[in-house]
Structure formats: structure tokens, C-alpha cells
Amino acid sequence: MTEQEKTITEKRRGRPATGLGTLIGVRLQPDLLAWVDAERAKLDPAPSRPEFIRQLIEAAKG
Template identity: 80%
Template sequence: MSKQEKTITKNRRGRPATGLGILIGVRLQPDLLAWLDEERAKLDPAPSRPEMIRAILERAKG
């Protein structure tokens, strides 16, 4: 008899890849980051930082 092969895939952490869009990294100064967190806290449920930044950009876009 031959051995059975098992394929084990590990779960990936974080948000699933969409395959769309370009990843950018942004560094924020402490005062701007504090403002962002204050604005997030006003919403229920509070969005994540990336979600909040996307929402702000969408509003600015018009």
C-alpha cells in the first residue's frame, strides 16, 4: 500500500487579499494620529484606522 499524502494549509492572518488596489504605507505624526483616533471613536462601531482613512479619502474625492 502507498502512503496517503496530506496537504495542510495554514490559515493566513489578517484581512483576505482582494487582489485589487495598490498597498501604500503611511506614517502619521502623533498629533494627526490622535485626531484620527478621536474621529474614529465618534462612530459606532468604530472603524479600523485603514477603514477610516479610506472613508475620509472617499469624502474628499466628492
């Protein structure tokens, strides 16, 4: 087999990277998380937690 014929694909765990943006992990205290969940539940359809937080940031940005 030549080098071109060899195809090795490594299976990575987790969601595939989009290559867009920077991942920021944020921990929320239970009271703040409860507020986030209550506010996003008011929307139809309810966005995911990350999407709701993105919407809050966009609204605050102006």
C-alpha cells in the same frame, strides 16, 4: 510520483493578498494619529484606522 501528484504549498507570512488595489504605507505623526483615533471613536461602530482613512478620502473625493 508524477509532477501532477506533487503539490507544494508555500506558507507565506501575513495577510493573504486580495489582488485588489495598491498598498500604500503611510506614517502619521502622533498628533495626527491622535486626531484620527479621536474622530473614528465618535462613530458607532468605530471603523479600523485604514477604513476610516478610506472614508475620509471618499468624502473628499466628492
